[in-house]
Amino acid sequence: MHISAFPHELAHRAATVLGSKLEASIILGERGFAVRAGSSTDAAGRCDRAESLADDGPCVDAIEKRTVQVVPVIAETERWEAWRDQSLREGFVSALAVPASVNADIAVAINLYSRTPDPWTRELVTAADGYAQLAASMVQLHLKLAEFEDATAGLYHQMSDLSATERAVGAIMYANDCSDLEARRILDSASRNRNVSQREVAETILRTLVMSEPRPEDGTAT
Template sequence: MTDSRELPQDPDGLTRADTEPSFQLLVLESRDIKGFLTELAVRAASRLSVPGNTIHSGVTVLRHRRPEAVAASDAAAKALDELQNGFGDGPCLTALRNRSTLLVPDLSAEKRWQPYVRTALEHGVCSILAVPLDLAGEAEAVLNLYSGRSNGFSTEDIDTVEVFASQAASSLRLILRITQLSEAREDLSAAMQSRTVIDMAIGAIMAQNRCSRDTAFSILTTASSSRNVKLREVAVSVITSISGEEKISTHFSE
């Protein structure tokens, strides 16, 4: 809904380029993904709220094909996200599936998602704006905004939220990749530590039993199978019984 020939401006006159450093800084300040998304929801709700039209904002993420409300500007927003997720359908989930902005200006005139719409109206929701976050296949998420007024979102509001979503998605992709790299590093470190401990145990068994490496490894795996204990744990117990040390240090320990 944004004209590509012009950079949209938010109500304070900030362009897309102006908002980018703010979200990049938020990446550094956020402790985790949930913290980042919560700040995104708070900023979006604060930016669009005006006297007489308080906006509630939440973020829904699709995990294992199930929607989950992971962040919100306030308790009301979280409850509204969970309400829609409970029905399994609605404007926000439709926007998420279609990967396109969806505006419902007047919920009372909406013919789709009837079971959800009736309940949402009972909760005081009159208009909804949903903007997906383009995470380039890393995950699926949507920024949901609720207003207690019909036609509670202007064209300028939509442009502002789309700018927010675009910049937030770019920063969120960075967070996801950093998280993935960190997890991969931790997995590699754990694997190397396990391999080192197992090699130490094999060496100890070879020395004690004057046997080959294959025989020592067979002894270790047999003990692991018969005790129904992980191979690394058996290896640790072997080294501990010989050295008397309860904590086994390796070259890869930090």
């Protein structure tokens, strides 16, 4: 299984361009689940992992409400307990979450973390919005390519329900650095909240997070 690298690359680029003292993560979300897709640092990744597992945090709210979430002083917020506590353990002081829609159901959000108080100027928020829109465009393209490949080669339709689910669990574990049990909880929560099968949720996760594996050439060993 090849997890797409572009969310990590985009998170690194966002952190570098938007401010040398900022750290960034990208969360992919749909009603009922949020998965960390990429981070510029391990510290930012651990914060977004806590947010994804709790399904509660500024990025989750930004995605659900399609509004920017500004956290001027993390220590003073009474919301998002798991995310807040992890952010404070990592030494972050302030945070910003900026969403962008991929389609009617799926969205992304960029979480920016600062170790200095409230650096969120209007110009910085505007620039962060631009990166969030770029991330959404890349996810949209990734989805279209995955759907095209599936239409022509049946990459996902040919999978059994069990195979699709297990591969999705693996993708969630890799992306969120979490346990098998935690990944299954995310998948089950998404299925229940959307009132769809785990297979449907699994295909969404595979199409957005996983690159198709190259097929062996004829005559080569498999």
